[in-house]
Each structure stands twice: as C-alpha cells, then as structure tokens.
Amino acid sequence: MSETEGTIVExxxxxxxxxxxxxxSFLKSEFTRKKAAIDGQLxxxxxxxLEVTQSGMxxxxxxxxxxxxxxxxxxxxDKLCAEAQNMIRDFPDINLVSQVHRxxxxxxxxxxxxxxxxxxxxxxxxxxxxxxxDMENQPNLLNIHHGLTQLRDIRDDAMDQIKRAxxxxxxxxxxxxxxxxxxxxxxxxxxxxxxxxNLIPLVQADNKxxxxxxxxxxxxxxxxxxxxxxxxxxxxxHKDLASRFKSMTSGPKQLRGYxxxxxxxxxxxxxxxxxxAEERFLEEPDKLANIMKWYFNDLYVVKVGMANLMPKKWxxxxxxxxxxxxxxxxxxxxxxxxxxLSPPHMLSIIDWSExxxxxxxxxxxxxxxxxxxxxxxxxxELIREYRQxxxxxxxxxxxxxxxVDKKSFTSRAPDSLDTDAHGYFRTKTLGDMWRMLKxxxxxxxxxxxxxxxxxxxxxxxxxxxxxxxxxxxxxxxxSQKYKQPPHDSGEGLxxxxxWLVAIANDQIACIDDNEDSEQLGYLTRFHRDLSPxxxxxxxxxxxxxxxxxxxxxxxxxxTHCITTFVSLIFTIDFRSTVSDFFTPKWHQEYAMKRITTxxxxxxxxxxxxxxxxxLDILIEELADELLVHYLSAVRNKGAKFRRSDPFTEKxxxxxxxxxxxxxxxxxxxxxxxxxxxxxxxxKQKWRVVDKMVRLLEADKAGVVSVxxxxxxxxxxxxxxxxxAVLRARDDFDRAMLNGVKAKAGEMYVERGVETIMSKVK
Numbered sequence: 001m002s003e004t005e006g007t008i009v010e011x012x013x014x015x016x017x018x019x020x021x022x023x024x025s026f027l028k029s030e031f032t033r034k035k036a037a038i039d040g041q042l043x044x045x046x047x048x049x050l051e052v053t054q055s056g057m058x059x060x061x062x063x064x065x066x067x068x069x070x071x072x073x074x075x076x077x078d079k080l081c082a083e084a085q086n087m088i089r090d091f092p093d094i095n096l097v098s099q100v101h102r103x104x105x106x107x108x109x110x111x112x113x114x115x116x117x118x119x120x121x122x123x124x125x126x127x128x129x130x131x132x133x134d135m136e137n138q139p140n141l142l143n144i145h146h147g148l149t150q151l152r153d154i155r156d157d158a159m160d161q162i163k164r165a166x167x168x169x170x171x172x173x174x175x176x177x178x179x180x181x182x183x184x185x186x187x188x189x190x191x192x193x194x195x196x197x198n199l200i201p202l203v204q205a206d207n208k209x210x211x212x213x214x215x216x217x218x219x220x221x222x223x224x225x226x227x228x229x230x231x232x233x234x235x236x237x238h239k240d241l242a243s244r245f246k247s248m249t250s251g252p253k254q255l256r257g258y259x260x261x262x263x264x265x266x267x268x269x270x271x272x273x274x275x276x277a278e279e280r281f282l283e284e285p286d287k288l289a290n291i292m293k294w295y296f297n298d299l300y301v302v303k304v305g306m307a308n309l310m311p312k313k314w315x316x317x318x319x320x321x322x323x324x325x326x327x328x329x330x331x332x333x334x335x336x337x338x339x340x341l342s343p344p345h346m347l348s349i350i351d352w353s354e355x356x357x358x359x360x361x362x363x364x365x366x367x368x369x370x371x372x373x374x375x376x377x378x379x380x381e382l383i384r385e386y387r388q389x390x391x392x393x394x395x396x397x398x399x400x401x402x403x404v405d406k407k408s409f410t411s412r413a414p415d416s417l418d419t420d421a422h423g424y425f426r427t428k429t430l431g432d433m434w435r436m437l438k439x440x441x442x443x444x445x446x447x448x449x450x451x452x453x454x455x456x457x458x459x460x461x462x463x464x465x466x467x468x469x470x471x472x473x474x475x476x477x478x479s480q481k482y483k484q485p486p487h488d489s490g491e492g493l494x495x496x497x498x499w500l501v502a503i504a505n506d507q508i509a510c511i512d513d514n515e516d517s518e519q520l521g522y523l524t525r526f527h528r529d530l531s532p533x534x535x536x537x538x539x540x541x542x543x544x545x546x547x548x549x550x551x552x553x554x555x556x557x558x559t560h561c562i563t564t565f566v567s568l569i570f571t572i573d574f575r576s577t578v579s580d581f582f583t584p585k586w587h588q589e590y591a592m593k594r595i596t597t598x599x600x601x602x603x604x605x606x607x608x609x610x611x612x613x614x615l616d617i618l619i620e621e622l623a624d625e626l627l628v629h630y631l632s633a634v635r636n637k638g639a640k641f642r643r644s645d646p647f648t649e650k651x652x653x654x655x656x657x658x659x660x661x662x663x664x665x666x667x668x669x670x671x672x673x674x675x676x677x678x679x680x681x682x683k684q685k686w687r688v689v690d691k692m693v694r695l696l697e698a699d700k701a702g703v704v705s706v707x708x709x710x711x712x713x714x715x716x717x718x719x720x721x722x723x724a725v726l727r728a729r730d731d732f733d734r735a736m737l738n739g740v741k742a743k744a745g746e747m748y749v750e751r752g753v754e755t756i757m758s759k760v761k
C-alpha cells in the first residue's frame with residue numbers, strides 16, 4: 001500500500017460520519033501539535049547528532065595529526081640512527097657487541113622466568129584455593145591477577161621468541177609446558193566472572209572491597225587491551241618500522257577482552273530475571289509494574305552504591321542503564337510482535353511505557369537519553385487500534401438505536417412509546433443507550449489508560465451531541481409537514497405530540513437529579529463513571545465543558561419539544577381563531593375563551609404523562625405563544641380599531657379571560673402540587689397589551705409620547721409592528737407614522753434583557 005493510500009484509509013477511519021466533519025479543526029490542531037512535537041524532537045536529535053558528528057570529525061582530525069606527527073618523529077629517529085652509525089668509528093663492532101650483551105641478558109631473564117614459572121604458578125593456585133573458601137570477598141584477587149599477568153607476559157614473550165627463531169622444533173614442547181597456565185587462567189576467570197555476576201548483590205551487602213578490586217583488574221586489562229590493539233594497528237600499518245623498536249614488541253600480544261566479558265556479565269545477570277518476569281507476566285498481565293520492580297531496584301543500587309566504586313570514565317550507571325534498557329526494549333518488542341498476545345497483555349505493555357519512563361526519570365534519565373524507544377514509539381498506534389475498536393462499537397450502537405427511533409418516529413408505529421415508573425411517556429431506546437455507554441465505559445476503564453478512556457469519552461460526547469442534533473432536525477422536519485397539505489388538517493397530530501412529550505421526558509431523565517431520593521439522572525451517573533478513569537486536566541478542560549454542553553443540549557431539546565408542541569396547537573387548533581382577532585368578528589365572539597378551554601383540555605390530557613418540571617414550561621410557552629399571536633394579530637386582514645367601538649373593553653375581557661385560566665391552574669385537582677408557575681410573571685408579560693391599547697386609543701398628538709414610553713420599557717420593540725398597530729387605527733395618517741419614526745431616530749435605548757416584544761414581528 002502506498003503512503004497516499006495509507007493516509008486515505010486513516011482519514012476514512014477518522015471521518016466515518018458526516019457529523020465527524022465538525023472535528024476537522026480539532027484533528028488539524030491535534031496533528032499540528034503532534035507534528036510540532038515531532039519536529040522539535042527531530043531538531044534536538046539533529047542538533048545532538050551534528051554535535052556528535054562534529055566532535056567525531058574533530059577527534060579524527062586530531063588523531064590523524066597525532067599519527068602523522070608520530071610518523072614524522074619516528075622517521076627522524078630512524079634517520080638520526082642511520083647518521084649516527086656513520087659518525088662513530090667501529091660502530092658495527094660496537095653494535096654487534098651491544099646486541100650480544102642484550103641477547104645474553106634476555107636469555108638470562110627468560111631462563112630465570114622459566115625456572116621460577118612452575119613455583120609461581122603453584123603459589124597462584126594456592127591463592128585461588130584460598131579465595132574459593134571466601135568467594136564473597138576474594139581477598140587475593142589483585143595478587144592473583146598481578147601474578148597471572150606476569151606469567152602471561154613470560155609465556156607470550158617465550159612463544160614470540162620461539163616463533164621468530166630459525167629453529168621452531170621446541171615450540172610444541174613449550175606449549176605443553178604452559179598448558180597449566182591456561183587452566184589457572186580459566187580458574188581465575190571463573191572467580192572474576194562470579195564477582196561480575198554478583199555485583200549488585202555485593203553492593204547491597206556493602207561488600208565494597210571486592211568491587212574495587214574487580215574494577216582495578218578490569219581497568220588494568222582494559223588498558224592492556226588498548227595497548228595491544230594499538231600495537232597491532234602499528235604493526236599492521238608500519239610493520240618494518242615497528243619491528244625495530246623493542247618497546248613495540250614486548251608485553252601482551254593478545255586481546256584478553258575482560259571489559260567486554262564484564263559488560264556481558266551484566267546482561268547475563270539480568271537475563272534470568274527477565275525470564276522470571278515473563279512467566280509471571282503471562283499469568284498476571286495487570287501486575288507488570290510490580291513484576292518489574294527488580295529492574296529499577298538494580299539501577300538504583302548501581303547509581304547509589306556502585307558508581308563511586310568504579311572508574312569515572314566507565315560511566316557505570318549509564319553502562320548499566322543502556323544494557324538494561326536495550327534488554328527491556330527487546331523483551332517488550334518480542335511480546336508485541338507475538339500474534340498470539342492477548343489484549344490484556346497488550347494493554348499492560350502499552351500502559352507500561354509511560355510508567356517506565358516516569359520511573360527512569362526519577363532515576364535521573366531523560367527520555368531522549370534512552371535509545372531506542374522502549375516500544376519503538378509504537379504505543380500511539382497500538383492505543384489507537386484498541387481505542388478505535390471501542391469507538392467503533394459505540395458509533396455502531398448509536399447508529400442502530402437511532403435508526404430504530406427514526407423508523408418508529410416517522411412511521412408513528414403503534415406501541416412505539418413506553419412509560420416509566422411515574423407514568424411519563426418515554427422512548428424505548430434511551431435506557432438501552434445509557435446501558436451501552438456504561439458497558440463501553442467499563443471496557444475503556446479496564447485498559448487502565450487515561451488516553452484510551454479519554455479517546456472513548458470524546459467519541460461518546462460526540463455521539464450524544466450528534467443524537468441531540470439529529471432529534472432536533474427530525475422534529476423540525478416532521479413539524480414542518482403540519483404546515484403544509486395534507487397534514488395541515490391535523491391528521492396524526494396527537495401521536496406526533498405524544499412523541500414530542502416522550503422525547504422531552506427523555507431529556508429530563510438524562511439530567512434530573514433528585515438528591516433527596518438519591519435518584520440521579522443518566523448524565524450525572526455517566527459523569528461519576530468517567531471521572532476516575534480520566535486525568536484531572538481532561539476532566540476540567542474537556543469533560544466538564546462537554547458535560548455542561550450536553551446538559552444544556554438536553555434542556556434545549558426538551559424545551560424545543562414543548563415549544564414545537566405549543567406551536568402545533570396554534571398551527572392546527574387555532575388557525576381560524578387567531579385569524580379573527582381584531583376583525584369585526586372579534587367584537588362579536590369569545591375567541592379567547594375557546595382558546596383557554598382548549599388549553600385546559602391539553603393540560604388535563606398531558607399533565608400525568610409529562611414530567612412535572614416540563615409542565616411549568618408548557619404553561620409558560622402557552623402563555624407566551626398566546627401573547628405573541630395575540631399581539632401579532634394586528635396584522636390580520638380586516639383588523640381595524642374604530643374610535644367609536646369599545647375595543648378597550650374587548651381587550652380587557654380577553655386579558656381577564658386569559659388570566660382566569662393561568663391564575664387558577666393550581667386549583668385544579670389533577671394539577672395540585674404539579675404546577676409551580678408564578679402567575680405574577682405571566683401577568684407582568686401581559687402588561688404589554690396595555691401598551692398596545694394606549695397606542696390605539698391615544699390622540700394623534702400623544703402617539704409619539706406613548707411610543708416613547710413603550711420603547712423605553714421594551715427596547716426590542718420593532719418598528720414594523722408599531723407601524724402595523726398605527727395603521728389599524730381608523731384615524732391613521734402619514735404624519736402620525738413619520739412622527740413616531742422621527743422619535744425612534746432620536747432615541748437611544750440601551751438594550752437589556754430580552755422581552756416578549758422580541759418575538760413580535
């Protein structure tokens with residue numbers, strides 16, 4: 001798969017639904033943030049790499065200059081030697097005598113060494129036997145090493161001389177003679193290896209002596225190996241010149257590799273502990289942090305107890321950390337790449353990464369210093385895959401449930417609604433939806449990772465908000481049908497209104513918290529479930545605003561259902577009644593009484609199936625909607641107010657009829673204790689009718705003054721409606737309207753709280 005195709009697939013996973021387009025800006029900012037973080041890491045890495053490269057190049061240049069200087073000096077020395085030979089008379093004879101004397105001295109020294117070799121070897125064997133009895137201290141370790149080093153040098157010199165001699169027939173006999181030395185060296189190496197394999201226990205036992213002795217031995221061997229390596233390099237590059245200098249042909253001849261064995265011993269010590277950890281991890285994946293305590297304990301012991309016992313140039317704490325970190329990386333990657341690894345084990349490993357680096361930070365290591373990344377930076381990919389499974393499940397459940405709701409809602413299927421314990425209408429899928437969210441919350445919480453849980457909750461917030469929007473859009477689409485034929489006759493209106501009540505009740509069930517009875521709404525229980533699973537920052541910055549937005553959304557959707565319910569009453573039931581207001585027919589009939597009687601029927605029918613908190617909203621909406629339609633009726637065809645007609649009395653009769661209904665709702669037996677609407681609030685809103693009457697009955701000269709008072713009390717009073725009222729006067733003229741408009745242009749009224757006049761166009 002190409003890179004472009006891979007990107008398309010990832011985008012398809014992220015943007016599966018049309019509403020997911022709303023999160024493009026979030027995704028863009030998230031990817032921008034991640035890109036900036038990666039760019040920052042790359043810059044730091046590049047800077048460090050450049051510094052290392054420049055340092056390396058400088059070292060190479062310095063080394064090359066040093067090598068060239070040495071080469072030049074050696075050539076000068078060789079030249080001076082050649083010149084000196086010509087300057088001294090009889091130099092060849094003197095040189096020959098000197099060589100004979102030197103060879104004789106070497107033969108004497110070699111003879112003495114060979115003769116004492118066996119005795120010295122026996123002494124070392126005795127020291128090794130003594131140390132065998134005290135392996136925790138090995139007090140003779142330094143003496144043994146010193147003696148073995150001398151015997152090794154004797155053997156190496158002897159073997160080198162026999163190889164350079166013209167007669168090599170004694171080489172095999174010499175090798176046999178030195179065979180016991182190899183056995184003693186192996187014995188010594190076992191002692192050194194035992195000490196290396198028990199360094200951490202020795203530090204914990206505060207046995208510093210053997211650690212120091214071991215460090216001195218390995219440091220000395222490291223120096224010896226460097227010298228041998230340098231000699232081998234010099235002999236390889238300048239063989240002829242090097243053979244002429246005694247200092248370059250004496251001493252150790254082979255690399256012994258004690259430092260490398262020491263480093264390998266660190267790995268050998270840790271490996272059995274990794275093996276034991278693996279057995280426990282496969283049985284108890286959730287205990288990985290406890291299983292790996294030994295890892296950090298070892299490093300802490302090295303940092304606190306071993307670092308000051310080893311040569312500083314070794315940087316022993318970093319050495320241990322690098323080896324342990326590489327082994328941890330290999331151990332984790334082996335499990336991740338195992339196709340049979342179970343999800344609990346995978347989640348435990350993913351969770352381990354953050355804990356690992358946190359503990360390493362406490363030990364003094366920055367994440368950038370630990371290379372490679374312990375999971376090869378694959379945790380984001382693994383987390384995303386696991387999290388996406390939960391998100392996909394949530395989305396599929398929400399889609400299926402809303403499809404069921406939509407089918408039942410649009411078809412008005414019989415028995416598609418339910419009732420709760422209080423007898424309130426409810427939809428059938430709300431409880432199932434919250435149970436599903438509860439189950440997926442448990443699944444996300446089982447990961448023990450806040451980032452997994454937070455990603456799932458982000459998806460849940462989006463799904464719940466999307467559900468609110470889809471319900472509102474579907475309600476608007478269905479209610480619009482009743483304003484057009486053939487539904488404008490009111491066919492199927494009651495079932496639709498039942499659905500509106502059920503949907504509104506659902507919203508209250510989501511947020512209704514009754515602390516006295518300990519009955520909490522779905523949203524509060526959801527909040528309690530998610531709180532312990534996310535980080536404090538997510539809870540305050542994301543969860544809290546999202547929950548508040550959802551709570552507001554539930555309130556808004558519930559209110560929207562009631563508003564739509566009331567709007568349909570006026571659209572279907574009162575279409576002809578409202579159109580008669582302020583026409584000649586208005587003076588002769590009791591339209592307001594018919595309206596309040598219809599209100600009474602609706603309230604009686606729905607007071608037992610509508611949540612009591614929504615009943616107050618229903619009554620307030622009835623009062624507001626009636627007032628708005630009443631005031632807007634001034635635009636009715638044929639609306640006219642004649643000075644000779646007692647229209648003020650008719651206004652008063654209508655208002656008193658409306659007040660009679662709203663004021664005595666609490667007195668009805670079926671509404672006792674259910675209605676808490678403050679009648680004074682309704683009465684205050686209806687005072688605007690008096691302002692309208694004053695506009696109608698004022699003489700022409702006083703109209704402007706009445707308008708000014710009206711405008712100051714109702715800043716959102718709209719000129720279009722005022723003009724309609726003035727035109728309904730039988731004495732209307734253009735000068736009256738011009739005067740009002742002029743006054744409106746002069747006035748400045750600061751707009752405060754929105755009044756009922758904002759709804760009157």
